[in-house]
Amino acid sequence: MSMKPEHELDETGIPHIASPPRRWxxxxxxRTMYAFVERNFHLVRRYLSWEIVNIFYSIINAMTIGLIxxxxxxxxxxxxxxFLVIGALMWGYLSILFDEVANSITYERWEGTIEYTFxxxxxRLTHLLGTCLWGASYGLLRTLIVLAVAAWFFHLPLxxxxxxxxxxxxxxSSLSFMGLGLIAAVLPLLSTERGAxxxxxxxxxxxxVSGIYYPVTVLPRFVQWLSNFSPATYALDTxxxxxxxxxxxxxxxxxxxxxxxxxxxxxxxGLAIFTTAEHYAMRTGRLKRNG
Amino acid sequence: xxDVILCKNxxxxxxxxxxxxxxxxxxxxxxxxxxxGRKREVAALDDVSFRVGKGEVLGILGANGSGKSTLIRVISxxxxxxxxxxxxxxxxxxxxxxxxxxxISRVSVEASFFKKLSAxxxxxxxxxxxxLSRTETVTKSAAILRxxxxxxxxxxxxxxxxxxxxxxxxxxxxxxxxxxxxLLLDEPTTGLDPKSRRxxxxxxxxxxxxxxxxxxxxxxxxxxxxxxxDRVAILDGGRLVALDTADGLKRKVGVxxxxxxxxxxxxxxxxxxxxxxxxxxA
Ligand SMILES: Nc1ncnc2c1ncn2[C@@H]1O[C@H](COP(=O)(O)OP(=O)(O)OP(=O)(O)O)[C@@H](O)[C@H]1O
Ligand SMILES: [Mg+2]
Numbered sequence: 001m002s003m004k005p006e007h008e009l010d011e012t013g014i015p016h017i018a019s020p021p022r023r024w025x026x027x028x029x030x031r032t033m034y035a036f037v038e039r040n041f042h043l044v045r046r047y048l049s050w051e052i053v054n055i056f057y058s059i060i061n062a063m064t065i066g067l068i069x070x071x072x073x074x075x076x077x078x079x080x081x082x083f084l085v086i087g088a089l090m091w092g093y094l095s096i097l098f099d100e101v102a103n104s105i106t107y108e109r110w111e112g113t114i115e116y117t118f119x120x121x122x123x124r125l126t127h128l129l130g131t132c133l134w135g136a137s138y139g140l141l142r143t144l145i146v147l148a149v150a151a152w153f154f155h156l157p158l159x160x161x162x163x164x165x166x167x168x169x170x171x172x173s174s175l176s177f178m179g180l181g182l183i184a185a186v187l188p189l190l191s192t193e194r195g196a197x198x199x200x201x202x203x204x205x206x207x208x209v210s211g212i213y214y215p216v217t218v219l220p221r222f223v224q225w226l227s228n229f230s231p232a233t234y235a236l237d238t239x240x241x242x243x244x245x246x247x248x249x250x251x252x253x254x255x256x257x258x259x260x261x262x263x264x265x266x267x268x269x270g271l272a273i274f275t276t277a278e279h280y281a282m283r284t285g286r287l288k289r290n291g
Numbered sequence: 292x293x294d295v296i297l298c299k300n301x302x303x304x305x306x307x308x309x310x311x312x313x314x315x316x317x318x319x320x321x322x323x324x325x326x327x328g329r330k331r332e333v334a335a336l337d338d339v340s341f342r343v344g345k346g347e348v349l350g351i352l353g354a355n356g357s358g359k360s361t362l363i364r365v366i367s368x369x370x371x372x373x374x375x376x377x378x379x380x381x382x383x384x385x386x387x388x389x390x391x392x393x394x395i396s397r398v399s400v401e402a403s404f405f406k407k408l409s410a411x412x413x414x415x416x417x418x419x420x421x422x423l424s425r426t427e428t429v430t431k432s433a434a435i436l437r438x439x440x441x442x443x444x445x446x447x448x449x450x451x452x453x454x455x456x457x458x459x460x461x462x463x464x465x466x467x468x469x470x471x472x473x474l475l476l477d478e479p480t481t482g483l484d485p486k487s488r489r490x491x492x493x494x495x496x497x498x499x500x501x502x503x504x505x506x507x508x509x510x511x512x513x514x515x516x517x518x519x520x521d522r523v524a525i526l527d528g529g530r531l532v533a534l535d536t537a538d539g540l541k542r543k544v545g546v547x548x549x550x551x552x553x554x555x556x557x558x559x560x561x562x563x564x565x566x567x568x569x570x571x572x573a
Contacts, residue, residue: 035419
């Protein structure tokens, strides 16, 4: 009798015995998440020249926005530059995260792989968290590159800054944006062609109400009220306090707690909306691309 | 024999846009008004019942739009049936998709991949989703692809540069990689050259010979169905109009010496003649 493990293939490539379903382990969930990170990494590598163009654009964008401060009175110039550059960087990071999560579905629908990903034996949460993990790492890397260039160009006064608090704020705000990304991902799930464009509407609204490039106090009262609900508002408040005033976690924790609470609420809401849309798509046959 | 698939009175309908002025089908089925205009109900599957035993190869024949792919999707937990019961390995597809998914795989007409990535990168990705490590994926897929006559050097080139047949072979490797107990092949050989088609057919035959894997195969190639399938089902307008061995079907329509194409026309061709008659009456 052969001592080979039952599920091994011989050189002919014919499976001998269908293997039993593999057991669930936490390591397995990590590997699934890693699969999405790895795949997206390969995609970025394939489009490397375009990545360089994109990063160049992000740098130009941050510079343009930072340069607005040169019109400010000389005594405020340094602080205004930092205020604006932080806005541009933070918005850049959150947009990348949001886009990566929302567009991962667009891309899979476009390639027609979504049916394969959806029939794979993985949890939707693991699948989506894997995509978020990728979005956060990729966004962070790109943002750091832009930050380095902007710091050099503007001689940003970062000596007072509390970098640790800023990074904590960035990470905590990522949670909310993952949640928002999941909600936005529903749109391309339901409509390949138009859904992706529609995700920009969500981004536009957040950009308007969150005080990225101006303090929210300049907004009309009604819009200002909405800013209370946007996680980006707290994300910016806390990073600015950390980088401009050197505020530490001891001072910032109430805002960070709020930000954390929004994130913790948004992820399950996002997941629930996504799963509902998935079931709807499976009932009405929206997943199929062709064939 | 233990059932791998059990379909009982399965129906699936879709809503399709229709123009009430021109649509000759109107009045035949239900219609509804919606934001996008009038919609007509299409019965993609209509009261379909059958069972498939372990190790069996069931062929599904039918004209374009007869519901073959819809049936495959329902079995592969991608589409909920509207009515009826679908059980795979004794598990309801609606209630236990997660228990079914690790044990099945599918090949669709369109080889769906990340076209910018290489065959290997695509395979490693799907392997990981099924819990396979990179090394496991590389060894297994290389063995399968070699068997299919796919040159190994091509493994690292982006899929977008590959021909349809080559992509389809990678899709077949993806499906076999996970050693499924149930394999759903939706027109796996459509658009392949005769050599590639034979490679795929021989591979399916070898898998079949192990008796462990149950296969559902849709095809427009009658010779292929006759060669590979233990039994053949014929779908016509979403209804299962025949299900038997190829010889049994031939006997039924009285063409013992003929081929499966005669059977196909006898069962699936009737609709068109009926419609012509309807027109004459009108
Ligand atoms: N997701 C969907 N949304 C709307 N209608 C659909 C959908 N999927 C299938 N249909 C309709 O259901 C019917 C059956 O389609 P199906 O794709 O199952 O046919 P098929 O037998 O696979 O055809 P082919 O031989 O061309 O592949 C067709 O009328 C088709 O238009
Ligand atoms: Mg089809």
